[in-house]
Amino acid sequence: MNCQICQGLITPMKKGDTELLKCKGCDGFWIKRGALNRLIKHKAGDLEFSSIDHHMHHDTHGIMKCVFCEDQAMIKINFINESRIILDYCEECGAFWIDNGEVEKMQNYVDKIEANNEKTTILEVIFKTLLNLPKI
Numbered sequence: 683m684n685c686q687i688c689q690g691l692i693t694p695m696k697k698g699d700t701e702l703l704k705c706k707g708c709d710g711f712w713i714k715r716g717a718l719n720r721l722i723k724h725k726a727g728d729l730e731f732s733s734i735d736h737h738m739h740h741d742t743h744g745i746m747k748c749v750f751c752e753d754q755a756m757i758k759i760n761f762i763n764e765s766r767i768i769l770d771y772c773e774e775c776g777a778f779w780i781d782n783g784e785v786e787k788m789q790n791y792v793d794k795i796e797a798n799n800e801k802t803t804i805l806e807v808i809f810k811t812l813l814n815l816p817k818i
């Protein structure tokens with residue numbers, strides 16, 4: 683099997699307990715439903731579900747066809763809706779095509795969101811404490 687983007691050879695491999703079909707040419711890879719939630723470390727929530735949208739997104743390459751489904755055209759989705767990290771997603775089987783470098787981008791994005799959420803929580807705590815201070 684050859685890569686739809688660079689014609690490189692696609693070979694099965696493992697990253698931790700996740701099975702990838704990886705291209706030796708461009709280092710992009712295919713993963714099945716559920717794998718994105720294991721590849722990107724996050725505290726809570728379904729990263730895959732929260733990324734599915736039906737808007738038009740520009741990407742560095744055209745529409746791909748899912749390797750797991752016969753000729754199923756994939757859609758472009760925006761990771762967690764507003765990250766501007768554009769992924770290829772198969773609506774039929776839930777598979778993703780991940781370009782080289784996108785895992786790192788997604789991880790950074792998730793880390794940033796979670797760090798910001800923690801700050802918000804701390805601010806809320808301070809605010810509530812201030813509100814509950816005895817009035818002078």
Ligand SMILES: [Zn+2]
Pocket residue numbers: 685686687688689690705706707708709710
């Ligand atoms: Zn490739």
Ligand SMILES: [Zn+2]
Pocket residue numbers: 748749750751754772773774775776777
């Ligand atoms: Zn598919």
